[in-house]
Amino acid sequence: MRKIFGRVKKRYVVVQRKHVRSLKRVGRHPAFTVPLITLSLMALFTVVVILGINGGSPQLRSSDVHVVIVNHDKKEQTIPTRAPTVGGVLKRAGITLNPGDVVEPTTDTEVVSDNFRINVYRAVPVTIVDGGRKTFAFSAASTARSIVKQAGIDVFPEDKLLLLPADNFLVEGSIGERVVIERATPVNLNLYGTQVSMRTLAKTVGGLLTERNIKMQPGDTVTPTQGVGIAPNMQIFLLRKGVKIETAEETIPMPVEVVEDSGLSFGTVVTRQQGSDGKKLITYQVDTIKGEKKVIQEVVTVQAVAQITARGKAVQIPSDKQAVMASAGISSSDYPYVDYIISHESGWCPTKLQGQIGYCPPYAPDSIPAGLGYGLGQATPGTKMASFGADWKTNAATQLRWATSYALGRYGSWGAAYNYWQAHHNW
Numbered sequence: 001m002r003k004i005f006g007r008v009k010k011r012y013v014v015v016q017r018k019h020v021r022s023l024k025r026v027g028r029h030p031a032f033t034v035p036l037i038t039l040s041l042m043a044l045f046t047v048v049v050i051l052g053i054n055g056g057s058p059q060l061r062s063s064d065v066h067v068v069i070v071n072h073d074k075k076e077q078t079i080p081t082r083a084p085t086v087g088g089v090l091k092r093a094g095i096t097l098n099p100g101d102v103v104e105p106t107t108d109t110e111v112v113s114d115n116f117r118i119n120v121y122r123a124v125p126v127t128i129v130d131g132g133r134k135t136f137a138f139s140a141a142s143t144a145r146s147i148v149k150q151a152g153i154d155v156f157p158e159d160k161l162l163l164l165p166a167d168n169f170l171v172e173g174s175i176g177e178r179v180v181i182e183r184a185t186p187v188n189l190n191l192y193g194t195q196v197s198m199r200t201l202a203k204t205v206g207g208l209l210t211e212r213n214i215k216m217q218p219g220d221t222v223t224p225t226q227g228v229g230i231a232p233n234m235q236i237f238l239l240r241k242g243v244k245i246e247t248a249e250e251t252i253p254m255p256v257e258v259v260e261d262s263g264l265s266f267g268t269v270v271t272r273q274q275g276s277d278g279k280k281l282i283t284y285q286v287d288t289i290k291g292e293k294k295v296i297q298e299v300v301t302v303q304a305v306a307q308i309t310a311r312g313k314a315v316q317i318p319s320d321k322q323a324v325m326a327s328a329g330i331s332s333s334d335y336p337y338v339d340y341i342i343s344h345e346s347g348w349c350p351t352k353l354q355g356q357i358g359y360c361p362p363y364a365p366d367s368i369p370a371g372l373g374y375g376l377g378q379a380t381p382g383t384k385m386a387s388f389g390a391d392w393k394t395n396a397a398t399q400l401r402w403a404t405s406y407a408l409g410r411y412g413s414w415g416a417a418y419n420y421w422q423a424h425h426n427w
Helices: 002-027 030-054 086-092 144-150 205-211 319-327 332-345 382-388 396-411 414-424
Strands: 066-072 075-081 102-104 116-121 124-130 133-139 160-165 177-182 185-191 194-200 220-223 235-240 244-252 256-265 269-273 278-287 292-302 307-314
Touching: 066 086, 075 086, 086 102, 086 116, 116 256, 124 144, 133 144, 144 160, 144 177, 144 269, 185 292, 194 205, 194 278, 194 292, 205 235, 244 292, 319 332, 319 396, 332 396, 332 414, 382 396, 396 414
Parallel strands: 066 116, 124 177, 185 235, 256 307
Antiparallel strands: 066 075, 102 116, 124 133, 160 177, 185 194, 220 235, 244 278, 269 307, 278 292
8 A cells, every 4th residue: 555655646746736836826716726626635535546446457347248259150249148158158149059060169168258259060961871871960070980970870990981072962862071981890819819809991811910010920820811801700810839928908098189270269179079099919928937028019909099179279358357467467478378267267356255156246255264265366265365465355466466476386387377277177
């Protein structure tokens, strides 16, 4: 408060000097003197009150209404809403979802920030060709595996799926896109005494060995021979005589492909294709005399399927929040991280206690329980913020200065704090 009144005093001196001459002239006319002095005192009082409440910092427009940008049916619609989730926004806006439509992010995603982006992709006709069977469906999924899954058709990791346009309706009997499934054949491989079931697109035994990177070593035999064609559920033996063999199964982590999407809000993550882990069998040859073993084969028994994830990169932060972050000394490059964390922690409400949902109290509570989070960053206890300013209960900039200290002290940067929040949903 001492600094606040110091600034007020300086402003008052400047204003006073400007009006000295006017006051002297007006003093000769008593009828105008009293009203003028009264107005001057009222103006000074107003400045003191505003600075005392705000701490000289820009203020937030706290509200439980969020502005949401919805892209649907070839148009962009800006909607102010109190709906807590994406599904609620669409329902209140009268946007109906049809079978096969895709919404990004998902309908159960919470809406906690302004300028939040929602994309509705309308389903189109798709023909799924699975051998001699054709299935007609509607889908807006972006990959062949996602389309097939949406249509309720099971496929294996080794099955090959092609997404093709329908070039000739009369010949192909389909419109829109086609998904062609090439089914892998199930076989049983006895690998040095260990029985393994797998699926293959290979046409011969030798092709299977090449597909799985199985290299024949001296002393190895394969039955049937490599030129024999693959048949469903056939038994294949790969053996080595006169040595002790051990095997161990390991998991192959699914690969993750990340696509940056400027049509999604920063921090939004959606899965466009579900992935799955694979498996591999490691075979060791054991030297019983020396007690040593060496790897002789690593065979993938189940292929890993890549998970395709879209990550939003659109940043559109309201000006009042930018002003508060600037006042708190936060670098503009950190604005997206700060906005994401604060939006999820408190909805940018500096007077919110942990557990309060759906509104922003206009005043700080009379008492703040030590066990509950409080303020923009939900400091626990809220008194942690007291060392950053006496106005910590209500001043957004003061609270952000504490939050910056916390982010840097615990995580090293706002970006690292954001990454932790994404993984753990808290900070």
